[in-house]
Amino acid sequence: xxxxxxxxxxxxxxxxxxxxxxxxxxxxxxxxxxxxxxxxxxxxxxxxxxxxxxxxxxxxxxxxxxxxxxxxxxxxxxxxxxxxxxxxxxxxxxxxxxxxxxxxxxxxxxxxxxxxxxxxxxxxxxxxxxxxxxxxxxxxxxxxxxxxxxxxxxxxxxxxxxxxxxxxxxxxxxxxxxxxxxxxxxxxxxxxxxxxxxxxxxxxxxxxxxxxxxxxxxxxxxxxxxxxxxxxxxxxxxxxxxxxxxxxxxxxxxxxxxxxxxxxxxxxxxxxxxxxxxxxxxxxxxxxxxxxxxxxxxxxxxxxxxxxxxxxxxxxxxxxxxxxxxxxxxxxxxxxxxxxxxxxxxxxxxxxxxxxxxxxxxxxxxxxxxxxxxxxxxxxxxxxxxxxxxxxxxxxxxxxxxxxxxxxxxxxxxxxxxxxxx
Amino acid sequence: xxxxxxxxxxxxxxxxxxxxxxxxxxxxxxxxxxxxxxxxxxxxxxxxxxxxxxxxxxxxxxxxxxxxxxxxxxxxxxxxxxxxxxxxxxxxxxxxxxxxxxxxxxxxxxxxxxxxxxxxxxxxx
Numbered sequence: 006x007x008x009x010x011x012x013x014x015x016x017x018x019x020x021x022x023x024x025x026x027x028x029x030x031x032x033x034x035x036x037x038x039x040x041x042x043x044x045x046x047x048x049x050x051x052x053x054x055x056x057x058x059x060x061x062x063x064x065x066x067x068x069x070x071x072x073x074x075x076x077x078x079x080x081x082x083x084x085x086x087x088x089x090x091x092x093x094x095x096x097x098x099x100x101x102x103x104x105x106x107x108x109x110x111x112x113x114x115x116x117x118x119x120x121x122x123x124x125x126x127x128x129x130x131x132x133x134x135x136x137x138x139x140x141x142x143x144x145x146x147x148x149x150x151x152x153x154x155x156x157x158x159x160x161x162x163x164x165x166x167x168x169x170x171x172x173x174x175x176x177x178x179x180x181x182x183x184x185x186x187x188x189x190x191x192x193x194x195x196x197x198x199x200x201x202x203x204x205x206x207x208x209x210x211x212x213x214x215x216x217x218x219x220x221x222x223x224x225x226x227x228x229x230x231x232x233x234x235x236x237x238x239x240x241x242x243x244x245x246x247x248x249x250x251x252x253x254x255x256x257x258x259x260x261x262x263x264x265x266x267x268x269x270x271x272x273x274x275x276x277x278x279x280x281x282x283x284x285x286x287x288x289x290x291x292x293x294x295x296x297x298x299x300x301x302x303x304x305x306x307x308x309x310x311x312x313x314x315x316x317x318x319x320x321x322x323x324x325x326x327x328x329x330x331x332x333x334x335x336x337x338x339x340x341x342x343x344x345x346x347x348x349x350x351x352x353x354x355x356x357x358x359x360x361x362x363x364x365x366x367x368x369x370x371x372x373x374x375x376x377x378x379x380x381x382x383x384x385x386x387x388x389x390x391x392x393x394x395x396x397x398x399x400x401x402x403x404x405x406x407x408x409x410x411x412x413x414x415x416x417x418x419x420x421x422x423x424x425x426x427x
Numbered sequence: 428x429x430x431x432x433x434x435x436x437x438x439x440x441x442x443x444x445x446x447x448x449x450x451x452x453x454x455x456x457x458x459x460x461x462x463x464x465x466x467x468x469x470x471x472x473x474x475x476x477x478x479x480x481x482x483x484x485x486x487x488x489x490x491x492x493x494x495x496x497x498x499x500x501x502x503x504x505x506x507x508x509x510x511x512x513x514x515x516x517x518x519x520x521x522x523x524x525x526x527x528x529x530x531x532x533x534x535x536x537x538x539x540x541x542x543x544x545x546x547x548x549x550x551x552x
Contacts, residue, residue: 119530167526
């Protein structure tokens with residue numbers, strides 16, 4: 006990871022990039038946007054002495070956007086005196102689902118430190134979350150028999166060692182946070198792209214996951230990882246209404262009507278992304294939030310900043326070793342730089358071809374790259390292979406709708422994430 | 428799986444196995460050895476006071492071990508059964524309501540604090 010030098014050239018380039026990104030949010034008012042960027046840079050030059058945030062340009066963008074929103078609010082207040090401060094601050098929100106406190110307690114109970122990470126997550130999802138073996142196997146990139154084996158072993162240990170399934174005490178909280186975050190992200194991912202059934206979504210799962218993440222964040226306010234996870238969820242959930250057309254069919258990511266994205270949720274998601282970016286050390290969830298934020302900042306699909314996305318996926322991989330991050334980087338390079346540049350990255354995914362579920366995405370990516378280079382025969386071959394290796398009906402359906410975007414395809418599969426472009 | 432509280436009233440037995448690497452054992456001064464034993468004495472006293480102590484003692488070094496191994500012919504040989512990086516150097520058997528309670532005791536043992544590690548295993552499955 007190269008550490009940027011904060012010289013004249015850096016600030017000049019940062020000013021240009023950040024301005025481009027937030028101009029949309031300013032409603033085209035360039036003067037206001039320029040002021041916001043200037044303020045963000047001034048704030049950075051004051052605060053970064055010694056320790057700059059991990060992603061300086063992302064930080065500047067988020068802060069500039071925040072300043073712009075604040076400026077708009079002040080203006081609105083001045084032009085409409087009489088609006089109470091409380092009313093002004095209240096961001097329109099969809100009705101929140103009743104938070105199932107009991108469910109959070111039970112999830113925590115399953116994440117007992119005497120079980121390994123995967124067993125904690127699988128047990129929580131199976132015993133409390135109500136997900137089946139197919140869902141868990143698809144999300145954890147394990148074969149169904151491997152999941153069964155894990156669960157069997159975990160249950161035996163719970164019985165033999167008499168592991169109590171209770172909510173941890175305060176110090177026990179921290180050591181159970183990692184599996185909890187994984188449980189909630191799988192829960193949300195399964196809601197966005199269900200493994201089984203006819204419905205394109207299982208909204209109760211999305212709502213439950215967001216509700217639990219909010220509750221967790223209220224228990225651990227300012228926690229960078231929880232903020233990052235919640236940010237990712239909100240930035241994805243903001244697109245909920247644009248994901249299906251009026252007939253109920255899934256709209257590919259490229260073709261979604263971005264005007265229908267929920268701006269209040271995006272704003273909240275971006276604020277949380279900033280909070281999570283300011284926490285150290287940089288977590289994989291923060292990087293995933295930055296990835297989602299990068300998509301949210303693009304006014305149109307063809308304005309997507311693929312270069313940044315490629316870099317963020319690399320960062321994600323460095324932090325977590327996630328195989329999904331490698332696939333996401335290859336997608337970003339294919340979309341941003343084309344077939345030739347992405348070829349070495351796609352070739353390097355060879356070892357993932359046999360991975361349950363992710364393998365189908367890799368084959369499908371190859372098919373897409375072959376089609377782009379005009380080789381329809383090879384494209385068809387890879388697609389057939391992808392269909393062959395896809396175990397779950399929803400993956401097959403997604404593959405069959407080849408017009409569906411790669412961004413969506415990756416999203417349907419992974420686990421560790423529900424990330425666009427991941 | 429969430430209702431494994433059927434044995435709630437029946438205390439479980441757990442073995443608390445203390446491990447330490449041989450270099451650390453060799454480097455310990457006599458004073459430190461006395462302090463270590465005193466620290467174990469305090470844990471043992473607390474266990475006894477709760478009526479949770481079944482058995483507890485330290486073990487002599489692995490060089491003093493003799494192993495009887497099965498096979499076509501039974502063999503007796505000099506040395507421990509398994510060569511490990513950390514040596515088993517003490518055993519407590521305690522009674523506890525569940526794993527969390529046992530882990531609570533394990534966390535207090537000197538080898539869980541600054542000398543090595545403590546493995547917790549249910550006894551009599």
